[in-house]
Amino acid sequence: MKRWRLxxxxxVLGIILGxxxxxxxxxxxxxxxxxxxxxxxxxxxxxxxxxxxxxAERENLKLIEYLARKELGMxxxxxxxxxxxxxxxxxx
Numbered sequence: 001m002k003r004w005r006l007x008x009x010x011x012v013l014g015i016i017l018g019x020x021x022x023x024x025x026x027x028x029x030x031x032x033x034x035x036x037x038x039x040x041x042x043x044x045x046x047x048x049x050x051x052x053x054x055x056a057e058r059e060n061l062k063l064i065e066y067l068a069r070k071e072l073g074m075x076x077x078x079x080x081x082x083x084x085x086x087x088x089x090x091x092x
Contacts, residue, residue, distance in 0.1 A: 057063055068074040075081045 073081060
């Protein structure tokens with residue numbers, strides 16, 4: 001009779017220990033996953049900030065006008081564009 005009780009106690013303790021170990025492993029796995037997700041979130045947040053800054057630049061009309069004039073040679077109606085061409089060094 002004592003042996004059965006002792007065996008039953010060991011079985012119950014083994015089941016409890018197994019459940020605790022299983023939960024501990026699941027928690028560890030979830031913690032690792034959380035760290036990865038937080039790192040991914042930080043990368044995405046930086047990308048959002050970068051894209052927001054680019055969007056703000058596009059909405060800046062003075063910057064758009066400056067780039068259109070400088071890089072594309074665009075002029076306002078009624079303006080004339082003069083392009084100065086400088087000669088290289090004179091030959092001797």
